[in-house]
Amino acid sequence: MSAVRKTVLAALLTTSVFSAQAQAAPDITILPAPASAWRTVVGHWETQAELSGDSVVLPAPTAEYARASTLGASTLSSGGKREAVRLDWKNLWSATLRFESRQPLDLRPYLGGTLEFDLDVADLGQGGVRAKVACGDGCERSVNLIAPARAAAGKGWQRVALPLSCFAREGADFSKVSLPFALDSTGSGRVSVANVRITREARPGLACPDYRTESVTPAMLDESWAVDWWLPRHKEKLEEKRKLIDAGTPPQIVFIGDSITQGWEKEGREVWQRHYAKLNGLALGFGGDRTENVLWRLQQGEIDGIAPNVAVLMIGTNNSGHRGENPATTAAGIKRLVDEIRQRLPQTKLLLLAIFPRGEKPDDGLRALNERVNTLIAGFADGKHVHFLNINAALLNADGTLGKDVMPDLLHPNDKGYGLWQRAMAPTLDKLLAAP
Structure with a gap:
């Protein structure tokens, strides 16, 4: 971990009591989970819809240039749990698949840990994806995954891991987070996500740019x-x-x-x-x-x-x-x-x-x-x-x-x-x- 990242985390983890809480915090599992566990939302810049059943298809944006666009999502379930969610989009400037918490989460104990998930890229030749985590009221930050995601196309499920500190900045408030994970997309593509979790311990994974430089x-x-x-x-x-x-x-x-x-x-x-x-x-x-x-x-x-x-x-x-x-x-x-x-x-x-x-x-x-x-x-x-x-x-x-x-x-x-x-x-x- 870089000195810069350590400095950010040190400013956020300030007391011995909080450190003890961090050690006790269990991993947060987003997938697999019952459909009711998270509010799963699919949307573009004009409208959003909750993925409450097995699939959802959104109407295209009204702008002339986007009327041929498509956006939909579907789930793979087993034993009463959603195992995976697939996002399909075409010719969209921006689209999103969001897993929103029904109660605010305290992610401060996890800032030394990892956001990790499995990604199955069926098609991303004309598109891109970003992983996103909220960082307080009105604050959301993302990491560009275009290079590793395109490299994974056609190779089946691939594990992605990002230090949660990739989403941290000075002044960010992770005490009440309503969006622990989202995939933002653009262009055209089809990807599936599964086994999404936030761990309290660091795992080997992708590097992210140093936001200071x-x-x-x-x-x-x-x-x-x-x-x-x-x-x-x-x-x-x-x-x-x-x-x-x-x-x-x-x-x-x-x-x-x-x-x-x-x-x-x-x-x-x-x-x-x-x-x-x-x-x-x-x-x-x-x-x-x-x-x-x-x-x-x-x-x-x-x-x-x-x-x-x-x-x-x-x-x-x-x-x-x-x-x-x-x-x-x-x-x-x-x-x-x-x-x-x-x-x-x-x-x-x-x-x-x-x-x-x-x-x-x-x-x-x-x-x-x-x-x-x-x-x-x-x-x-x-x-x-x-x-x-x-x-x-x-x-x-x-x-x-x-x-x-x-x-x-x-x-x-x-x-x-x-x-x-x-x-x-x-x-x-x-x-x-x-x-x-």
Whole structure:
């Protein structure tokens, strides 16, 4: 066990009385169990249904792009107990199989132990799964299993074990947990789960990323919906950059970021053509990227061999959205990127943008995380090489709400949103482009 993980657990296991309770705690068995033992729920982003009988099929989401989707679950029972549950899903952005406790569980005695289960992967070529455990009121954390799960496809039942500390963070409250286990899924697939238990003693198993350093550790994006296109897109961007150099028209401006930056090639294309194409602009935005994914791309050559006048960086909303990450950790990832860009582009002025607002209302939880990040990263500006700009007010209504006429999904701008971005950024960007 790493020193970091020991520190987290030590903070949670604080008294000798509690240690004695931990030694006495029996393992928690989720499967096999009578159907009444747990509230087993299947769902997607629009609806959920309890698996109260042998099977359940959910209606498809109402959105046009998801109407051909399917989601269902079935059980294998013996001797009055559910032995296994199978989840089938197709063309879904997110689906879940949840085992909810009918009475809150105290998982503190188990934080030195293991979540373990058997997984039978029938099909996962176009999908992915995550193991999830709740960590307090409104707190749920997951571990990506795409690599081991895909490797197990067609091999029958395979044992999976994860340290329960994978789901622990400072401040997490494991004293009243209502969700001891869930499988979240995306894309398409068919998997079965059995022999699910939480042990109070550590068992050998899979490693999980160190949440304290994940944002600064270079990594490719390994989400199921990205693995097929992410690396090819990186290679395409290297080729796009090479062609600009060979043509004697190297980029004068580079945008670096996630799907919001990638949107310059789609919803923002017309604005891009009017304002940035003449600068031989290079858009290095990849949907779903967190700070560590951008860091990997930069270290693999995406900005090598060029010297643009300005690089525009906006990143971090996926650190918040995918992981609910501590703002200080996200800010550390952004600082690591600032340093990387400065090292590779020493003559380039860096325009660091505040993370855009998300969610409809000012009190949206993920927007609040992003705003805390913005407060931290504003301090990275030195007024000479690194410049910070917050244009978020230009994207919001007067009452602080975010309109769907600017961001239809309350996260990604449409053509109007990209126009607002361009106009709000123009005064600062023009000065930086004109500066020697």
